[in-house]
Amino acid sequence: MTETAGATPASMKAVVMHAPEDYRLEDKAVPSPAADELLIKVQAVGVCASDLKAYAGAAKFWGDENRERWVEPGITPGHEITGEVVSGSAEALALHGVELGDRIVLEQIVPCEECMYCKRGWYWMCGPHDMFGFKHYDGGMAEYMIVPPLARAHKISSEIPPHHAAFAEPLSCSLHAVERAQLTFDDVVVIAGAGPIGLGAIIGAAHKNPKMVIALDFDEHKLELAKKCGADLTLNPSKVDVYEEIRALTGGYGADVYIECTGHPSAVSQGLNLLRKLGRYVEYSVFKENVSVDWSIISDDKELDVLGAHLGPHCWPAAIKIIESGVLPLDEICTHQFGLDEVQKALDTVADSAGASIKVSLLPGA
Numbered sequence: 001m002t003e004t005a006g007a008t009p010a011s012m013k014a015v016v017m018h019a020p021e022d023y024r025l026e027d028k029a030v031p032s033p034a035a036d037e038l039l040i041k042v043q044a045v046g047v048c049a050s051d052l053k054a055y056a057g058a059a060k061f062w063g064d065e066n067r068e069r070w071v072e073p074g075i076t077p078g079h080e081i082t083g084e085v086v087s088g089s090a091e092a093l094a095l096h097g098v099e100l101g102d103r104i105v106l107e108q109i110v111p112c113e114e115c116m117y118c119k120r121g122w123y124w125m126c127g128p129h130d131m132f133g134f135k136h137y138d139g140g141m142a143e144y145m146i147v148p149p150l151a152r153a154h155k156i157s158s159e160i161p162p163h164h165a166a167f168a169e170p171l172s173c174s175l176h177a178v179e180r181a182q183l184t185f186d187d188v189v190v191i192a193g194a195g196p197i198g199l200g201a202i203i204g205a206a207h208k209n210p211k212m213v214i215a216l217d218f219d220e221h222k223l224e225l226a227k228k229c230g231a232d233l234t235l236n237p238s239k240v241d242v243y244e245e246i247r248a249l250t251g252g253y254g255a256d257v258y259i260e261c262t263g264h265p266s267a268v269s270q271g272l273n274l275l276r277k278l279g280r281y282v283e284y285s286v287f288k289e290n291v292s293v294d295w296s297i298i299s300d301d302k303e304l305d306v307l308g309a310h311l312g313p314h315c316w317p318a319a320i321k322i323i324e325s326g327v328l329p330l331d332e333i334c335t336h337q338f339g340l341d342e343v344q345k346a347l348d349t350v351a352d353s354a355g356a357s358i359k360v361s362l363l364p365g366a
């Protein structure tokens, strides 16, 4: 039997993607959860660069029209989701370890649990790669949404603003990038970019307590926030020679670790140049075009470890703990909140790279 907290309306507002650059706010029936599903009332959904790429209709595999695209027509976007559990069977509630009234956050991937990756424990690299708001499962830009049985839900405090709670998704990604770097106490860590992902990587790296965390960004305000997130030093590449500064700080050797969170091609070669020999380079960004670098730096010159990072596996409990603890300046990181009917404004705000936005969120209940 399905339990329901209070009355759920019959219809709701939801953003529906029809085609690239054609997102519409529509009236839809509130979905009713099957025996193994939950229904949540969405409280906040973050908007990120990948939403913009989906909006622009970018192919996931550049230059190959036959490969999968980012978005499926008819789907509701939004993958940085938090909401209150309002309906579900005892079975579905038990499956996710939640009760009616709990606030949860959702991992954006819904793993199939059947492919080789899932079976070997690498669920975040699941072959079919179904993700909320991109493929197969409707996302959070709606008043209500279904949590399918294969989803990974985590409880989070109802005491914090919903857009702060929704930051668990990007933060878990940042923390995974930091985990990939396998920091030691002796490391000088450079984090390029102090947007939402970079700021998360800064706080993650600072929590590991390495010798020094250095943040790079062109925006002085973002560098101020980087300090509040735990950066020991901030450098603005438009004002100082970052290469010379970091050489001087490391006895001429270079940084031990470089975590790239900017999405700018120039930050890739910058990282290869800033690292010492045998250093670790972590790539989190997704780029608009192919990036060319001198691969001889990676091999012959420095014997670097180059590591990718995707999603936030095993980092959700840590991300939630950091958010709930209040150590992050989330009031300043979450710069813009919009209603569901302002989805276009929200996307435009994320797209305006010269603007002051860091994390833009939609509050469907507001």
Ligand SMILES: [Zn+2]
Pocket: 047, 048, 049, 050, 079, 080, 169, 170
């Ligand atoms: Zn995102």
Ligand SMILES: [Zn+2]
Pocket: 111, 112, 113, 114, 115, 116, 117, 118, 119, 123, 125, 126, 127, 128, 129
């Ligand atoms: Zn799978």
